[in-house]
Each structure stands twice: as C-alpha cells, then as structure tokens.
Amino acid sequence: xxxxxxxxxxxxxxxxxxxxxxxxxxxxxxxxxxxxxxxxxxxxxxxxxxxxxxxxxxxxxxxxxxxxxxxxxxxxxxxxxxxxxxxxxxxxxxxxxxxxxxxxxxxxxxxxxxxxxxxxxxxxxxxxxxxxxxxxxxxxxxxxxxxxx
Numbered sequence: 001x002x003x004x005x006x007x008x009x010x011x012x013x014x015x016x017x018x019x020x021x022x023x024x025x026x027x028x029x030x031x032x033x034x035x036x037x038x039x040x041x042x043x044x045x046x047x048x049x050x051x052x053x054x055x056x057x058x059x060x061x062x063x064x065x066x067x068x069x070x071x072x073x074x075x076x077x078x079x080x081x082x083x084x085x086x087x088x089x090x091x092x093x094x095x096x097x098x099x100x101x102x103x104x105x106x107x108x109x110x111x112x113x114x115x116x117x118x119x120x121x122x123x124x125x126x127x128x129x130x131x132x133x134x135x136x137x138x139x140x141x142x143x144x145x146x147x148x149x
Contacts, residue, residue, distance in 0.1 A: 017085040018050070021060055026085045043069050050088055052102045060087035 014032040019025060031040055031049060039045050044067030047054035054067060065074045079086030094102070 013080075016079045017082045018079055018088050019085045021087055021089045026082055028082070041070060043067050043071060043074050046071060046075070046086070051090070051092075052099065053092070056090065056092040056094070058089040058091060060089050 011032070014030050014035070016029050016031060017026055018029070019027060029049075034040060034049055038048070040049065043059065043062065043065045044054050046059065047057050047067065051057045059065070059075075062074055075086065078084055
C-alpha cells in the first residue's frame with residue numbers, strides 16, 4: 001500500500017519560543033499535541049509544559065506570578081516570537097531515567113478525540129526529546145537563511 005500523507009493542522013499560535021536562562025540559543029516548540037490532552041491557559045500550564053514538575057522551573061521576570069494566573073494576563077505576547085522568547089530558569093535538572101519515570105506517572109488522558117486530519121503523538125514527545133538533546137527546531141514557516149547556528 002503506498003504511503004499517503006496526512007493533513008496536519010498547523011497553527012501559528014501553537015508555536016512558542018523560549019531559551020534557558022544561561023543560554024543564547026532560542027528554541028521553538030509546538031504545543032498542538034499538548035493542548036489536545038491538557039490545558040494551556042495558566043502560568044502553571046506553561047511550567048508544566050516546560051517541565052513535568054512545574055516547581056522544577058521558573059519563568060524569568062515572572063517569578064512572583066501565581067501558577068493559577070492566565071497566561072495572556074501575565075505573559076502577554078512573550079514567547080510568541082523568536083525575537084521575544086520566554087526565558088526559563090531550570091531549578092532542578094533531572095536525568096533521562098528520572099524524566100521517563102515521571103512521564104509514565106503523569107501520562108495525560110485525552111479530553112476529546114483529535115480531529116482526523118491532525119497528527120497525534122509528535123509535538124509534546126518531540127519537545128521532550130529536543131529538551132533532552134538540546135537541539136533547535138525551526139517552525140515550518142522559517143526559511144533556512146533565518147536559522148542561526
């Protein structure tokens with residue numbers, strides 16, 4: 001049977017840009033798969049996306065923000081462009097084995113089935129791999145000339 005490509009629902013608002021506090025490398029991530037299974041509305045949701053345990057990270061400049069506060073009210077457009085990334089301070093560094101163990105204990109349950117034209121299982125999983133390996137991922141709209149090494 002020949003391979004038939006599936007349509008993937010790519011939306012610009014699903015891309016977030018961030019960098020770790022002591023790094024100049026700006027990373028891009030796609031939250032599309034995450035929002036299918038978990039909420040992404042509060043500061044705590046952002047922290048949960050960045051680390052399985054929200055208390056393992058801080059958002060630099062927003063340390064006093066409550067985890068229950070809405071993302072838009074606290075961060076505004078911070079992290080929505082490569083020129084204005086969210087800066088993350090990692091408070092606890094975990095081994096790959098610890099991450100895998102934590103992931104198995106915090107596996108999400110779907111809120112509702114994904115649309116048939118949406119690819120499942122790549123974004124959040126891929127971001128965890130990118131975080132571990134420290135590789136940069138360009139969004140689909142970026143041209144090769146805009147990527148800096």
